Amino acid sequence: MQLSIFDLFKIGIGPSSSHTVGPMWAMFRFLKCLSVEGHLDELDRVEVHLYGSLALTGKGHGTDKAVVLGLSGCRPDRVLPEEAQAIVEQVQSTGRLALASCAIDFNPDSEIFFHNDEVLSRHPNGLCAIAYAGSHQLVRREYFSVGGGFIVEEDKVEAVALDASGSKVPYPFTTAKQLLDTCQQHSLSISQLMLGNELAIQGNEQTVFQLLDRIWEVMESSIERGCSLEGTLPGGLGIRRRAHRLAEELKAKPEAALRDPLTAMDWVSLYALAVNEENAAGGRVVTAPTNGAAGVIPAVLAYYMRFMHGANQQGMRDFLATAAAIGMLYKHNASISAAEVGCQGEIGVACSMAAGALAAVMGGSCEQVENAAEIGMEHNLGMTCDPIGGLVQVPCIERNTMGAIKAINAARLALRGDGQHRVALDSVIETMRQTGIDMQSKYKETSQGGLAVNVVEC
Template sequence: MQSRNDAAASVSTQAPKTEHAVISTFDLFSIGIGPSSSHTCGPLRAARIFVNDVIESGVHEQIHSLKITLYGSLALTGKGHMTDMAICWGLQGVDPEDMSVDVATLPAKFDSVVDTKHIEIRSGDIAKVVKFDIENDINWRMDKALPRHPNAMQLSVFSDNGDLLATNTFYSIGGGFVVHDNTEITENVFYKSIKKDTVDKSRREVQVLNDDGGVASNAVTQPHKDVPYPFHTGDELLALCQKHNLTIAQIVYNNELTWYTPEEIDAKLSSIWKAMDDSILTGISASDEYLPGPMKVKKRGKMLYNRLQSGLYRGIPSPSPVNSTSLAQHSKLHGDVTHPLPPIPPRRNNEVKSIDFIMCYAIAVMEANACASRLVTSPTMGSAGVLPSVLKYYLEFLSHDQHNDIRQFLLTSAAVGMLIRRGATISAAEGGCMAEIGSATSMAAAGFTALNGGSTKEILQAAECGIEHFLGVTCDIPHGLVQVPCIERNYLGAVKAICAAQLALSTGGDHVVSFDESIKAMRETAALMSTQLKETSLAGLATSVKIPVSVPEC
């Protein structure tokens, strides 16, 4: 946080290479509020950090007013992503991981700020009511992106005579992770905490490396002091597993023991899965017909679930031989029954019922996400339907030990997410949908392969296949809403994850492209993609889909 006496700006230089500590599973998977991890969860967390810093600095009693500026992608799609609402919730001290908080009550908290033009900023038991007119005090800078990251937001507080008391610029870098202008180059950004001092030093501090890979002479931080199995590439992870005769899940589990007890790890993993499972239940239990927003997207999760329960999967056998008389009697037939190539009557195929369950689960989660429900960043909110749907299907129909399978799946997929987060990006503003659903598909493919007894080589190859076939996929959401094409693409990503796992298991993990090569390609592809196709709603479906102006927003 900068005070009014700090330098106004500093020259930006290229950051030296850093060797980041292993990301904790419980940073990668965190409970938040939809619809977006970078545009909802991140801004909410940034606002909480800002209020905490202001209160700790002792200037909160002097605050009279508050102003916020959103830049780049945050400004362009922030309305559809509920960014303004999330910031207000963060300023009010809302903790999404506090399960006692009823998320259904949060819109009313925002409405109160709109009506009163004041907000109670809070951190713990300390609170202060300040002037905040959302209409005038949030500046949406759609025309400007800051160089450090496309998702930037600046928060500033002022005294009653207009003097600047404190300001800080935050960057929401994907998956709910945030950094700010004072984040040190030598600081590991891959942890989520409102108060830095509560985070173990081995997760905060990193080494600064020279171009030749040696430790820089000015390095004063400690490397992975207590982490037994640090890994930074897929090849390193494979070598660790082979050297120590451990699975990927066991490697990650042992690293988590650096910070948590076995009981805490089990409790946290169970909590993550419960939140995932609850998000499916929320989606299939929805009573309203449409998703919020002007596109009037009809909800399908509940309908799909009801069909799965109604016994409609018996199939409709075709008469043999096929004749035009029997075809003509079919009420839902499409096509000319007198044609030499007769049309096929509608039927259900029991052999692919598994796909229908996965479809139902994934769509249910994403419809809950679109309604600002509580979900798990896996690794983002925009991709939050992939992993839960794959794991739910396995647990319900294939598992023989649900407790162990949950741990195996989440820890294995987390390792892949860590490597993608470190080697490329999970931010759609940086890498389009490739970074979100592509990453989730890769993670789910790895987890599903592990649950089927795959080797480390097969797991990494499934992960590679999952991301390889998402390279270059855009994020071009109409009206800034995480609905089209996000909801259906989560389902397709889940199916693709299972296909990638089956391929790896069937071929022994042999593949031309390695996991590390695919991550390098992902990073390079993200840099080459047009900004218009990276969560800005400026091209693609965002401009080709016409939204009726006569339809009021919900």
């Protein structure tokens, strides 16, 4: 089934799409299942079991809180960050959990089990929820959080977003070659093709535009909020927010841009830092295509909107539509889950999406867009995921700045060429997939290798 642009860009809360947003959706679904099957009046206990990467980095990534929120009926796209925090604190302090029409005893410390040494066979991010009436097991469901907030249920084959429509689209594609061939056949740009598909999914153009505008609005808000807040990020690493100070410095010295033409790079880094500090603090961000990498695309899009001559709303929509097309190729043919392929599946994919999208709005041909996306991934191949303390902070926040700058360079390099190039995007996506398979599991969102074991947490 063809994905929607809004499967790749989802409004959620931090800090992790696979460990926060996905598990919240899973538990929201479990709650619906209990309701539909009529168990809400008879159950008196719920247990949740986390496996693999969800267990190993679940504490730092807020998976336990996401479980509480999902069971409380919260959706990641609707719950306000302040409201989420209040709900979690109330459950922790009272030991009571409101499940739709009923309330049960629920102590997150004793009802959520972290199975650090067990991995479910289907995917490294597995969770299982069980509802009981006394000692009688009423319902047991397994879910897999497969990256970018997508979840798969135990009896389903395909990963779909919760609201996926299943609509038929006029221009289906699964590979970059198909995408380029279809664009050529119908004389369409990649964004025109994507908007044609999205029209079939959403039903009318106005809705598509409203949804795209809303995505950019949330991205901009996360930049502004990130730039306005000071202090230390939660989690115990003692990481101080940097965006606010950098924003003040840049705003105070506008003449610096005249002396140093690379000052624009500082602004791009600022946008990426701001979004990912918000994400690390559990704030509202757009999963793009994951939360850990949520700063790359807003930073590059803000660079386009604020620094490029002729930038406009249509360009912003084209940017997002093109980026989503590239993200779909990775989702379909490889993975956007760091637990499967490491950070190349997060920052690498976001960089590739942003590179292709920027090339498109800078006037690139479809071939140059494909080239930019390919360059954006080629130089992220093999990048591991090793967050210190299991938190989405180091190296994650700074790594978004690197992804954004690399994306801009990739777009510019591609636009200096004629679209002809040696390595096809499809080849680099397959290479990324194979590299992810070969990567040792300690480098795949487990915090058992790399920086996570070589930097003292204090």
